[in-house]
Amino acid sequence: MDGESTVLLVLATVVVIVVIHRISERTGLPAAALKTLVGIGYAFIPGPHMVLDPHLILTVVIPPLLYSAALDSSLVAIRRNLGTVISLSVLLVLVSALAVGVSFDLLVPGATLAVGVALGAAIAPPDPVAALAVGRRVGLPPRLLTLIQGEGLLNDATALTLLSVAVAAATSGSFSPGATALQFVLASVGGVAVGLLVATAVRGIRRLWQDPLTLNAVSLVTPFGAYLLGEALHVSGVLAVVVAGLVIGHDTPRRVSGASRLQVDAVWRLVDFLLEGFVFLLIGMQLPAVVAGLGQYDISTVVLASLLTVGVVLLVRPLWLVLTLLLPQSLHTRLGRADGDTADRPEDSRDRAVERFSGRELVVLSWAGTRGVISLAAISTLPMTTESGAPFPLRDLLLFCTYLVVLVTLVGQGLTFAPLVRALGLHANAADQARLQNRARAEAAQAGLEQLDELEREDHDPVDRQMINALRNQLESRLRKYRQRLDVLANSSDGVPFNPHYEAGVRAQRAVLDAERERLVHLRDVGQLPDSGLRVLEREIDHQEGLLPTPARR
Incomplete structure (x- = not known):
């Protein structure tokens, strides 16, 4: 595309994102699913199209999205639920990837365990954006939101590290469990170390400068710096971004002025809005390219691989949640009864946190496993050939299976997530x-x-x-x-x-602020107040208005 076509496509993309966001707000339908469907529709219209560049996505798009999510997360809440978060973001990813790998190795012609694990690693990590957006709208309990968000922050690092190991095994034809485990541990520990190093550097910069514009600039470059430094040191750049974001976000209330926090928050909300919209539209646009490579495979092979991939993804997650959360609850209950109901003791608060998971919560967590663009970006990084020069086994089929999983979970689970939560009556x-x-x-x-x-x-x-x-x-x-x-x-x-006096007071305060704002604008219009003075005074009113709660609906 030439420069003019690129600008027009970007402008059209922004317009579509805004329109879909408005439709989502008015209808309650998840914006992520709507954008994906619109992207699919646009893919079949003649004209300029965007092609997914995996390296661009992993380097330019994923770091700021993960960093923003980490800033918005609670390090205290994740630490409180660390066992469950690790179970979902590390162990479940490994189990899911292994399940896909074994099923492909046994049933799909031409597949090996390494090839299957590479596919499993790509589709194992859920992208929580769609589930979190719906969950916040329908009022999911904070603990479930924490688990969904914590899982989404950490599982990408697990999946990408495992993918690199599986690809190396598939291209070289050799596999060493010991070397694989060591590589995984080194990448993870190194990623954490790089994230802490970047967070420490940002903390030092905050001590030197409190200017909001400077801190905004530092905040915008931090995720890219953490990711690139991690990748340069051959450790997990994704984990470096997440750790840096969690630590910096936890430290922000102590180190950053109110004016800087307001500006940084506003900037990252805009970045999230545009990048997430772009990502989901991009997912939909890839359908023709993904389907185009299937002609070389038998229909039976495509159908079998598709059923295996989607089936494993949809079944492993709920089974894992039941085994890790529900069975320990039953075991703990029996032990508590045998030991004089020790579940009521303060020292057993960690066990009681596990026990509080209900069947409804497990269903919601199971249905929150929507996949996203990182799965497509990850599978697209598969090399075209092995070390021997032969084509990478089943590459186009793996790409299609990944896309199918993303489509089924993002659209299917995304559109049904809110009705499911409402039907279960699960809310904060x-x-x-x-x-x-x-x-x-x-x-x-x-x-x-x-x-x-x-x-x-x-x-x-x-x-x-x-x-x-x-x-x-x-x-x-x-x-x-x-x-x-x-x-x-x-x-x-x-x-x-509902307190009618309180609501009336809020409405009265808003009316007063609107009247003040109108008078200031009138003074500007008649030449009694310069525009610079209007902006200063209007900002004061805006801050007062920001402190008011949204009036409750009866």
């Missing part, structure tokens, strides 16, 4: 979340009052005392408001009770 306890937040607000206000007591003891200036008293009145007013909310929430078992 809104009252518990509101109580937690208001209790934290009350604690913060109390800390502010205690700090004012310290300032009052240290300073005896009358002017300062007036300022301290004014601040004290504000904090005490906020503290009373939070405690009143806690009293109301104490009598609510699930939903947040």
